[in-house]
Amino acid sequence: MSSVPIASLEPVAEIKFGQVGIANLKLKRLDADGLAHELNDKVANAAQLFLRAPVVLDLSHLSTLPELDTVRDLLARVRASGMLPVGLSYGTSENEQLAQALGIPVFAKFRAAYERAGEAVAEPARATPAPPSRERVTTAESAEDIPVSTPAQVATIGQLHDKPVRSGQQVYARGRDLILTTLVGNGAEVIADGSIHVYGALRGRALAGAKGDETARIYCQEFHAELVSIAGQYRVFEDIPAELRGQPVQAWLDGDRLMLKKL
CATH class of the missing domain: 2.160.20.70 (Pectate Lyase C-like)
Incomplete structure (x- = not known):
């Protein structure tokens, strides 16, 4: 009996809501088919939460930044599931160039905690205090x-x-x-x-x-x-x-x- 690779038993991505109405989709490994399957399941099981939910794609946990066509395909898979990709989370200068090539924004509030190239990470701007409740x-x-x-x-x-x-x-x-x-x-x-x-x-x-x-x-x-x-x-x-x-x-x-x- 052939053994199943350990990586295939782990989820492809972890999705977590940061603010009301927007989701950070953190890709843990590069598997477009697996990602599509997981997102389709999430939308099917919780359409009220995920259907047409705006999503920011976080590539910071991948060992290398994917090529432009690969990221374009990932965004297409997210869109096909019923969710709406609206941008990339902040990462490196390469990540920003990738977002520019795709014609989508970069969201600094979902920034990575580090730079892959060892560059210093600037402190994010402090949010404006919310008005009285x-x-x-x-x-x-x-x-x-x-x-x-x-x-x-x-x-x-x-x-x-x-x-x-x-x-x-x-x-x-x-x-x-x-x-x-x-x-x-x-x-x-x-x-x-x-x-x-x-x-x-x-x-x-x-x-x-x-x-x-x-x-x-x-x-x-x-x-x-x-x-x-x-x-x-x-x-x-x-x-x-x-x-x-x-x-x-x-x-x-x-x-x-x-x-x-x-x-």
Whole structure:
């Protein structure tokens, strides 16, 4: 019996959400067919999260930078899966030249932590501080921003939302926890930079630690989630143990694993 190469048993790429709505696709090895297969599976299993999601391709973990035609093919594979490649992550000057040849931008916030050629890496520009927290509720018919009157100098533990979040709506707690006192319906999405607390049924999607806080958690009284995510690590309904469905549940990260446990 022929042995299977160890490399073929490992995932081709790791995908992780850095900011709400944008994904960093880190290529771990050069395997266009394997990448296409993995992305097709991700879109099929979590279309709400991945279908038409903007993607930044990160080539920094490959031993050598691929040729122009190879990268063009990789981007085509990403696009064919249903995701939308929008640029390359920051790397070396060669990487920037490659992006220019492809006619796509380079995203500095997804930059590599090193330069392959041993060049010094400049400090990234500091992000502009976010304005005081605002609750955003978006429906399929309209969108509005509802300001929360919180003095900027006062630390706030959580943002309270006391209305049902229905299909097509999104609630985002920027820079804080999100506390929901009622239903999160199918097709709805709740997002927080901190933890999410649902004192009711969670039937839609919950994304905690949206800006990378790996200590964030998700708590709910009745667990029927379509998808849960913490700091970019996610699980979809099909991955959730049957014994947890409809139960009070908490979710947290243990390293790169998203854990679920009955409260």
